[in-house]
Amino acid sequence: MAERSTAAVDVADNSGDKPLTAKADQSTADGVAKNPERDTDSDEAQGNGMAAGAEKQAAPPELHSGHKLARRYRLEECVTRLDGFSSWRAVDEKLRRAVGVHILPSDHLRTRAVLAAARSAALLGDPRFVQVLDAVEENDLVYVVHEWLPDATELTALLAVGPLEPHDAYQMVSQIASAMAAAHREGLAHLRLNPNAVLRTSTGQWRIRGLAVNAALRGISSDTPQRTDTEAIGALLYAALTQRWPYENDAYGLAGLPKDVGLIAPDQVRAGVHRGLSELAMRALVNDGATASRHESACTTPEELVKAIGEMPRIRPPEPAFTAPPEYQRTTYQQGTYGRPTPPGVTQPMQAPPPPLQSRTGKALKWGVSALLIAALGLGSWQLADALMHQGDKSDDTTHTQTTDGGDKNGASSAPAAAIKIQNAQEYVATGEAQHPNDVNKTYDGSTSTYWRTNTFLSGPELAPYKPGVGIVYDLGSARELATGTISLRYSGDHTTVALYAADSLTPGSISSMTKIGSVTTTGNTATVKVSKKVKSQFVLMWITAVPNSGADPDAYAQAGYKQAVTEVKFTG
Secondary structure: OOOOOHHHOOOOOOOOOOOHHHHHHHOEOOOHHHOOOOOOOOOOOOOOOOEEOOOOOOOOOOOOOOOEEOOOEEEEEEEEEEOOEEEEEEEEOOOOEEEEEEEEEOOOOOHHHHHHHHHHHHHHOOOOEOOEEEEEEEOOEEEEEEEOOOOOEEHHHHHHHOOOOHHHHHHHHHHHHHHHHHHHHOOOOOOOOOOOOEEEOOOOOEEEOOOOHHHHHHOEEOOOHHHHHHHHHHHHHHHHHHOEEOOOOOEOOEEEOOOOOOOOOHHHHOOOOOHHHHHHHHHHOOOOOEOOOOEOOOOOOHHHHHHHHHHOOOOOOOOOOOOOOOOOOOOOOOOOOOOOOOOOOOOOOOOOOOOOOOOHHHHHHHHHHHHHHHHHHHHHHHHHHHHHHHHHHHHHHHHOOOOHHHHHHHHHHHOOOOEEOOOEEEEEOOOOOOOOHHHHHHHOOOOOOOOEEOOOEOOOOEOOOOOOOEEEEEEEEEEEEOOEEEEEEOOOOOOEEEEEEEEOOOOOOOHHHOEEEEEEEEOOOEEEEEOOOOOEEEEEEEEEEEOOEEOOEHHHOEOOEEOOEEEEEEEEO
């Protein structure tokens, strides 16, 4: 049974029309060359036999920088105009973060297919793909909102510098193949998997942009989507190893193979190519797996490609290169040589130290100093003895005035503060949306590897005016008087401002109705709040009003921006 891609849902039969590549030169890309989040739309030939059709397009809507969609997404820069749709870099003013937006008229012939593809891709939720955040049909427009990764670099830009190192190429093909295998298990195909659609983040992770949506925007479909995507992964690996496109046509800034030569193995195109990766690329491309030295079975699905990668010996990263320290250079700051460099080849003789004072004046000076020292020691001894005698006289008078109360007070002040066990907690939302309410219990589970985090904000450190703050209310079980609150944080940087308030319940009213009992601002990973106002309360609000700027955190699925995460909260009283 022939496979069908979800990216081709409701796309009309385009047989007999001109292919989309005939219109590729009409696209515009404002500032595309410098933008790592661009979506280049020149349909350069991949040689994979994908069908591409162009229908009669509806007139594109009149849009401009500053235009706002849904009173939320402000368009900033148009990066693509092609076949009746446009792609933009925009700002989500509600969450204060950059996003990408594809826009097309609601009467466009591909509207239904684009909406279906976007909604299917959004349900996948795999962090290895650039996430679809929204798909909306509003008035006469349809727009798809997706993540924008300002810290990521396209594979196109990486290959413009040179081929990838074997370990980097191995990581790329491994991560891309496993991601596409997961997508195909959910019935999703890409069909436009090229160097423009593959991104490497600043942390070294590889991510795929435009799953299903890019193909739907261009009306691309395939009867064998798994084979199409597998061949595309093979082409990506081939280009990464050789800095050449594995077809006769030049594409994506790469030169194609010489004409009438056919498909030759990467290790025959460029010296020093890893043999195992070269054979893997050939197995994924349309050569039925035949190479110059082996005849392995072809990989026709991403799942088979993942299996073939797993059977390879693991390629380790290169050893770090250490720079040898400079040779020790002897300084010329010696007595008699400062300011007069020694001529080359001439050894400067060491100067003998001056003899001690042997003259008559020198002897007199030594005797004078000795006499002064003896006099000083005698005077000091007499003063010490006098002070001890007076102290003994006063001791009898002061003994009876000492009380046990003073000793008790000193003992109480030195007693360590007792830890207060947290019984329950709930996220406090002053205005807007909650952050991650299901994770509040991770802030007092005794493990610093778990956490509750805020959303990522575009500006900061202060959360106002977007939000007055974010926080969690803790139940201490009974009314307690706090001494300190220690909050362990995941991110350092700029500064984090934390305050503690006495609340009346797990769901208190406004901040103004609570009593502030202490606050602190820190640039490190620990915020220790010392209580400045003694108040007994069963409920305590930890309130964060400023967060630092930190890089992308793939483990937390958080992009670069202003954010904070709380790993552990402890109270003492």
